[in-house]
Amino acid sequence: MDQNQRLLRLCNGFELHLSHQPGASQSAALLQVKAGSYDEPARWSGLAHLLEHLLFSGGEQFPGQQRLMPWVQSLGGQVNATTLAYRTAYFWQVPANCLGDGMARLKDMVLHPQLTAAAIAQESRVIDAEYRLLQQHLPALTEAALLHSIENPACFRDFHVGSLACFGEDTALLRQALVAFHARYYVSQNAQLRLSGPQSLDELEEMARQFVAGWPEGTARAAEPLPQLAAAPHAQLKQNGPQQLWISWLIQRSDDVIRDAVTLLREFALDAAPGSLLAQLREQGFCREISFHWLSTGDNSCWPAVKFITDTPDQLLAAWQQWLAQLAETSPQQQAHYQQLALRRFHHLTPLEKVRQQTLGFAPESAIPHLDQLLPLLKESVCLWVSPDAPTQTCVTQGYTLSRSSWSLPSMSLEVRWKFTFYPQPLPEPAPAVLADGAGLLHLKPDSWPATLLLRPAWHCSPDAVRGRALAEQLGGSFAWLRHLGGEAEWAEVQGIWQFTLQLPANHSAAQWLMTQIADALVSTSPAHPLPPESIALRQLLAALPGVLLASTGSGQWQGALLGGDRTLAQQLAARMAVLPPLEEVEKARPARQMQPIAHPGNENALLLFIPLLDATPASLLALQVLARCYEPLFFQRLRVELQVGYAVTCRYLRCGDRDGVLLAAQSPDVPIATLLAEFKAFLRNMTAQIAQLTQEDIQQHVQRLLHEAQGQNIATTLQRTLRREAGLAELPEETNTQLTAVDLLGLHQQLLSQRRQWRMLFSRGKQ
Structure with missing residues (x-):
């Protein structure tokens, strides 16, 4: 563990993970309790979820607008919680000097919840509304279809979201169940706290120990039973939207080594540099997007999954199996290189995202890769094919009615024999050097490194989301290649404007090559795939807002600012900027209607x-x-x-x-x-x-x-x-x-x- 990290296991069972983040302006906290939806009594489906909601209603010391959620909101911070199968987590981020006050509020709401009849009735209705929405939420339905592959224990197929029908009308009886669940599981033996911020490790430890003081010790929850797959675990799900192939593995281990190895596997798979898995799948038209997910994590098992947006599951399965075989042959140096990329990806996150990834997601905890311990465990997979053309066969699971049926894996297509590239690799030939006087490029703090370039369209102008995402996909390979050289590049929508953020290495040839790739992409006519609608209506409105406010959906001008880098680099970048083509013809936006x-x-x-x-x-x-x-x-x-x-x-x-x-x-x-x-x-x-x-x-x-x-x-x-x-x-x-x-x-x-x-x-x- 590096000098900015500290792990403590206290005598009362509480586990403390402390992280000193020099230079951060925000601090974050995450409390995890080892109790989730699968721990609730059979009579009370959704009880764990309801308790998570109710704790935010306030405690004894900080009621009303002084409780954690409105207090964090008033500071412009972030706060949320999630109930998982065997875990519940509460996490938030505030200005660093407010961390101690936030910890007092968190402790008050978790240890001294009021659980009033009014709050119980209110949050029961909120959860009922969530459940109704999730009935049409594709990610929730897909997850339910995947979890149905577990035959034992039965909790993997039981209803856990909660609803008014489950909670019933006897509020007093429901409150008794909430109090009993809270007393059983919200104890120090089941708790873990993560703190991250600019405070010293000693200061963070002092805050953590104040938080832990007074917690009831209780009894640690017993390890959950090992999940067992059904006889025919592969399935297909009939759903509208883009076709998806999910490949997952039920691993009978859940230690730090395995979770770290899954994070490294993810880093390899998400690489879009030329010759990589993702780059070649995109070139062949077999896959547009890859993402990784945890379907379940417990004390003695974990269930990672990878999702492919694809129309050709046979080609995808063949490519994936060949890629895994070639991945097993990578050198220790290559694996260490990708481990460093994963660490860099993690270090760019906010304090809140760091504690969330460390607890609930993908965070590299070690500089030493352990891929050799994971790959042998990936021989047996569980697959789900999601398609509008899947057969209709009713399946009721987790409170959802799905069109889910068993699926026989397609024969793997051997039309393509894949040969994948793993990095590092030699630098491509640079474009001829060109220089300009730097006009049009604002240069700050010259002769410092690394150099960061912000490049964006004219004010109040931006391409639309479809064109923006097409460019992001097209430039993904060039950006990934830059990461292998120690740089970073991103073309993303920021505050409704699509823009480039480029952290450039000291190698001028690399910077010139990248700017040439950007210029080529801007004049290309790569296909732009229509965006599927957001599953949440409010998100769809937010996605549409830039188009309402922008003056134009194009731009014939580029403007930029460079922080760091020497004068030669600034001259080269200015010259490249001067010849950048417009994103598209400038299209003046129509006057926006009020509604x-x-x-x-x-x-x-x-x-x-x-x-x-x-x-x-x-x-x-x-x-x-x-x-x-x-x-x-x-x-x-x-x-x-x-x-x-x-x-x-x-x-x-x-x-x-x-x-x-x-x-x-x-x-x-x-x-x-x-x-x-x-x-x-x-x-x-x-x-x-x-x-x-x-x-x-x-x-x-x-x-x-x-x-x-x-x-x-x-x-x-x-x-x-x-x-x-x-x-x-x-x-x-x-x-x-x-x-x-x-x-x-x-x-x-x-x-x-x-x-x-x-x-x-x-x-x-x-x-x-």
Whole structure:
């Protein structure tokens, strides 16, 4: 374990994982309790899920708006939880200096939950709404189809989400079951805590020990039984959408070595560099996307899976088997190289994503690869074929009615004999060197390394999502090749704008070669696959918002900022930028209608309201973000808790398509769009009195946190901010002593209310 990590196993059974992150501005915490859906009594399906929801209702010391969730929201942080088969996890991220206050709130809600009758009734309805939504949620249905391959224990096929029908009408009896479940499993013997942040390991340990003090010891939960596959585990699932092949392995081990090896396997498989598995599958048209998932993890078994978006399962299976055989022949040096890539991928994550991946996902815990211990365990797989053309055969499992049937694996196609490339490999021939005077490229901190280039279209312009994703796929091989040289490259949608972020190695030939690949991709006519609709209606509205706000879906101009690198590199990049072709013909966006329907196949009502900030200045932008921090917890409280419109409710500051504004959004299974809009407006009107009650101390706390967070942003965000200032666009003030008053906030709030003609509303109306 490196010097920035510390693992402690206390005498009461509590396990502490501490991570010092030098330079981070945020801290994160994750509490995992070894109890999940498969531990609940047979009488109470969904009990573990319901308890997870209820703990956020608050404890003895921090009720109401002081409890963890609204408190984190008021800080602009992130907070969530998840209930899995044998685990429940609570995780959140806040400014680093607030970690201790957050730990006190977490301890209060977990150890002293109130479990009031009102909260139980409220969260029961929320979970019932979730269950109704999941009935049409493809990822949930696919997971249920995969888990049905387990014959024993029966819990893999039982219903666990929860519903009003399961919870019944006797709230007192349900509360007794919740209290008993909490007392049995929420004990130190079953708990693990992860803390990550810029604090020293000693400081993190002190906070962790304060958190652990007072926990009941209880009895450790017994190890779960080993799962047993059905006689015919391979299956096919009839579902609309892109065809998918899932290959998974039920491994009768679940130690750090195996999980680390699965992470390394994932790193090899996700490599898109020329000659790799993914690159060749894309070239042949056999697969567009690969992703890895954990279907289940327990004390003595784990179930990893890989998903392929493919129309040719026979070709895919053949390629995969040949790839595994060649992977087994890779050298220790090659495996160590990919292990380093996995470590780099992990280190780029936020503190919150790091603790989540370490607990629930794919995190390399060692610099030493252990692939040789995993590959022999992958000989027997469980496959699922998902296709609209699969036969219809009814199967009821986990509370879902599926069109699932057994599947005989297709004969592996041997039309293609595959020869795969594993890295590192020699550098390709560079393009001829060209130089320019650097005009058009902002160069910051010259002669420092590494060098990071931000390259983006003109302001308020961007390709649409279909074209953007096609370019991402086309450039994936070049970007992956750069990773093997120590660089990083990404073409991604950031705040509604597709842009390049390139971390370039000191090798100028590599930078020139990459820029040539980018220029070639921008003039190509590679096919753009239509995007399938988002499974959640609210996400579909968010995906559509950039197209509503952008002035153009193309750009004939490029602008960039380079941080680091020498003068020669800046000259070469400027020359390449000067000849970059337009993404496509500039298409002026039509004037946006105030209220626009967005097609979605679901049957729920979703509404998104974006209120733009007009004529933004640094001061008004700061006031807008403070207002959003004030709105967020109260909006959640009003719509999610008091009105109970549904489980999906959000309010926050948002920059989208180079426009700043406040976002309010909600999704409901039964509340009409008109009613949602009326509640949005009523909330905004009622906020006038709330803002007037803010003290100057409250306001300045928000101001200082926002300005502090702005200073701790990543390099790409810093470059974006610099480009905006150069163009005269508003960014947060650089002065740390900036003052705001309640009068300033009220003035802006009233301005936002008065400019209703500028509001943009998107809605997705459920099937009637």
